[in-house]
Amino acid sequence: MAGQGLTPENREDAAGQLPARRLPGHIEAALAGAGGATDSAGQPWAGRSLSGEDAKIHNFEDDDGTADNAYLAAIDALLSGDADEAAVVASLATARVFVPVVAQLAEEAEGAAGLHADKQADMALVTLKAPDGRLAMPVFTSSAALTAWHSDARPVAVYAARAALSAVSEGAELLVVDPGSEVTFVVRRPAVWSLAQQQPWVPAYADPELAAVLEATAAAWPAVRRLEVLPGQGVAAATASGRRMAGGGPGPELRVVLYLEDGLDAAAVQSLVGDLHNEWSRNVLFGERVDSVEVKLRRAAE
Template sequence: MSANSPSSPAGQGAERHLPGHIAAALARAGGSGDSAGQEWEGRDLSGEGNPLHNFDNDNGLIDENLRAAFDGLIAGSGGEQQVHAALAGARVYIAVVAQLADGGMGEHGFAEDKEADMALVTLNAPDGRKALPVFSSVDNLQAWHPEARPVAVYAPRAALSAVSEDAQMLVLDPGADFTFVLRRPGMWALARQQEWIPSYLSEDLAAVVAEQASDEEALASIQIAPGRGVGTRTAAGASVAGGGSGPELRLEFTFRPGTDEAAARECVSRIHARLSANQDFAENVDSLEVALKAGPSADPGTRA
């Protein structure tokens, strides 16, 4: 029996809460203190090392470490984890555009002119989720949206902005020769400035999956692997083993000989429900697909 199920967000149907580190950082944003809780009042921000001047000499080009990580991913010598590590220290650009605010009545009863606010640009992914576009260079941003203004930020700050906008993904360089999607778990880790291990490479998640499946007698084995949606392509059509929007994780179920299709699907349903309720799994898996297999001596009549 061999079948692929449609992809779905991991933990779909259950309310997903922000990790505490991110919620705390968002709560501090725009307050009277910095991200370390130190008050701004009375501090001298004019000297060397002031973070406001980090990009004074910015040339608008891609960060060299990020370029190397992209090159490695495209060449097959690196992976998504290396791109994430490069982003942790990279300057990127977010796109903002002018947006007219509503006018009002002045004190003498005359209509006042509308004012222009700057709005952050967001996208809708094919599955309907919100995504924040970010850009590795000014040229890539302007080629994508000529009227957008580039705002230089460190990538972890862009990830935090994405979370505050309820976005589920960062889309790096949409419309460029190579577009890289950082899915929700990687985006959250970047916002927290923590190392990220993709779910399909995580030994801890493999142990969680094995534990949740340990009492299923019909199941011979269960393995994790990259989902079909992890890979993507360059604009020229070259296959790249990373940077796709998902499905991210593939669960491969192998059943004992003689297991019929109904019993196999009931087993999958039980395990999926347990994993969806597991906090570690729900936080670290963005989207999921399932493959069902039968043992080598199974009755051919059970194949689907």
């Protein structure tokens, strides 16, 4: 959980009592424009709490906006080689993140003297386009990181699992954690789905069930003498200052090395690889656990 602290509005006074909360500024302004700071009975709005004096408005009421300590520790361990990207995703499972939203004009009205004014505005999630064309959702571990990236965006605090669920509903296949910061970590589609379902995630290249499926499928082709599963070249990432990380890249995350018998011509190899791809793509487990794959060919004697 990110660091939390008391704000000036919720510190106890000398008598040990909590002072009345002020209404948010935009609500105060709306009330002022609608007739004043009192209700229709003349009772003041100030100091009221619709949820009770001791209840919290939301889960992150006392959140100070800093990054989650467990996530920071997992990133440090990844950079030092003491942990893998699965540990980083696991730390996100209980972390608070900020999702950026921006106002979009939905309807405009003409006011006095012909001046145009916003009649209705909607809040929209910010999405990105990944280099491969897929939709990605940015999330931020701190409010400062979000503001530095997009000064007009409003930070909405949510658990990372909820952000992953929103990404799935928006059709985004990637979560990009802290874009524009020193460390940017990409959560690929299978890990996004795992976060959304609050299930543990195992990278495709370290998944024994997936390896068994790949090997069983390849066994139907005698020309494939053996198969090896490794991390793909897209797993690695780099910090803004150039330091390498063994995780957090956008993909491909899975490398399948096929060791083939000698004597196959180019057409036979192309047909074999195409048939394997088709078989893998029809496999439900492969579709759920593999984001992207690269195939490398080797001679069986190597």
